[in-house]
Amino acid sequence: EIRELVENDLKEFGISRYRFRVSYAKNEEIRYKILEKEKDKIEWLEIDRIGTRYIVNVEERLIKDNKVDNEVRDIVAKKDAMILNIEAETGEIVRKKYEYVRKGDTIVSGTIKNKEDEVSKVKAEGKVYGEVWYSVSVELPKKYYEEKKTGKTSRALTLRIANKKISVPFSKDNKSYISEDSPILENNLIPIKLVLETKHEIEIIDKEYNMDNSSSEAIKLATKKLEDRLDEQSMILSNKVLKKTLKNSKIIKEIFFKVRENITDNKKLSKELKIEGD
Numbered sequence: 001e002i003r004e005l006v007e008n009d010l011k012e013f014g015i016s017r018y019r020f021r022v023s024y025a026k027n028e029e030i031r032y033k034i035l036e037k038e039k040d041k042i043e044w045l046e047i048d049r050i051g052t053r054y055i056v057n058v059e060e061r062l063i064k065d066n067k068v069d070n071e072v073r074d075i076v077a078k079k080d081a082m083i084l085n086i087e088a089e090t091g092e093i094v095r096k097k098y099e100y101v102r103k104g105d106t107i108v109s110g111t112i113k114n115k116e117d118e119v120s121k122v123k124a125e126g127k128v129y130g131e132v133w134y135s136v137s138v139e140l141p142k143k144y145y146e147e148k149k150t151g152k153t154s155r156a157l158t159l160r161i162a163n164k165k166i167s168v169p170f171s172k173d174n175k176s177y178i179s180e181d182s183p184i185l186e187n188n189l190i191p192i193k194l195v196l197e198t199k200h201e202i203e204i205i206d207k208e209y210n211m212d213n214s215s216s217e218a219i220k221l222a223t224k225k226l227e228d229r230l231d232e233q234s235m236i237l238s239n240k241v242l243k244k245t246l247k248n249s250k251i252i253k254e255i256f257f258k259v260r261e262n263i264t265d266n267k268k269l270s271k272e273l274k275i276e277g278d
Contacts, residue, residue, distance in 0.1 A: 002060050005041065009034045015047070015054060025146060044229050050139075051248070071268050072121040075108035077101040078265035081130030091124030101130070101263075110269050121269055130263040131237065136222040139252045140214050144207045149178070152201040157184075160193040167197065176202050214251050215241050222255035235260045 013030040014022060022030065031047050043061040047054055075091060082100050086093055091108040095101060110124040156167040158181070177199040185194040209217065219239055226236065236259050243254040 002041065002058060005038060006034065006045070006056060006058050009037060010047075010054075010056070021049060021052070023146060025148060046225065046228070071123065072110045072271055073123055073269055074106045074110050074267045075124045075126060075128060076265050076267045077103055077105045077107060077128070077130070078263045079103050079130075079132060079261075081132045081261070081263045083107065083128065083130050084260060085129040086126065087128070088124070088126035090122050091126065104265075104267070106267070121271055124266075126264070127262060128264045129260055132259050132261045132263065134226055134257040134259060135242065135254055136226050136257065137252060137254045138218050138221045138225065139250045140209050140218060140221075142209055142249050142251065144205065144209065146205040147176070147178070147202045148205065150201045150203050154199045154201075156197050156199070158195050158197040160191075160195065162191045176204055178202055209251055211244055211246065211251060214253065215244075218251070218253040219255055222253075222257075226257055226259070230259065230261070233262050 013033055027047055031045055035045055041061055044059040046057040080102050083097055088108045091110050094109050095107045107128050108124045108126055110122050111118050112120045158165050158167045180198045181195040183195050236257055238258045240256045241253055242256045245252045
């Protein structure tokens with residue numbers, strides 16, 4: 001269902017078979033449009049172009065059940081991480097700060113013990129924050145050109161006579177523009193036309209990348225891709241370029257990130273107590 005939904009949205013916004021590939025800026029615009037349109041169904045979306053193919057990764061949004069849960073439980077690690085902080089309200093802490101844990105390892109136990117005997121079981125509550133690791137791959141063309149509208153516009157009355165034009169007010173800057181004409185008066189017999197000219201200011205991005213000067217841009221793109229997946233509580237601690245390769249006139253870089261995340265998860269326990277000698 002999600003696959004069909006995303007395929008239809010991609011087609012609607014301009015990505016489908018037998019169409020020209022879109023620019024990186026247009027690719028991002030389409031991604032945000034789909035996320036906004038399907039915000040109740042999709043948690044995260046990524047569209048990567050590899051050659052003539054698009055690789056689309058999507059994560060479904062799952063609605064949490066807000067029913068009150070009084071079951072006894074442990075707090076366990078949601079993913080592999082190094083523990084940075086444990087905030088336990090109830091339960092017994094069984095792991096230490098800066099200790100490495102794997103997904104599913106118990107960090108705060110709901111089983112309260114006296115020596116070896118289990119004296120009670122509780123619903124362990126609290127939060128655990130850990131350092132989690134990500135590797136993000138991005139690719140950059142060796143030569144990149146884009147004309148991007150800045151959002152600034154200006155208007156002028158323009159008299160066009162053959163290949164010449166006279167505008168009021170006169171443009172005095174050297175910035176780049178894309179112009180749109182709205183005819184006011186024209187004559188088919190003589191080459192004179194009066195138009196309302198709307199100028200859209202554009203920023204021209206014209207860059208040539210190599211293996212050395214592309215690291216900062218690669219980190220910027222990788223950071224943006226990763227931030228789209230993280231929640232508001234998460235914080236990127238550091239990044240490092242791990243690997244860089246050149247393939248088919250494209251520079252591919254793999255960026256390693258350390259991220260502070262909430263790694264809290266829960267595991268239900270049996271309510272039966274275990275006492276030595278029983």
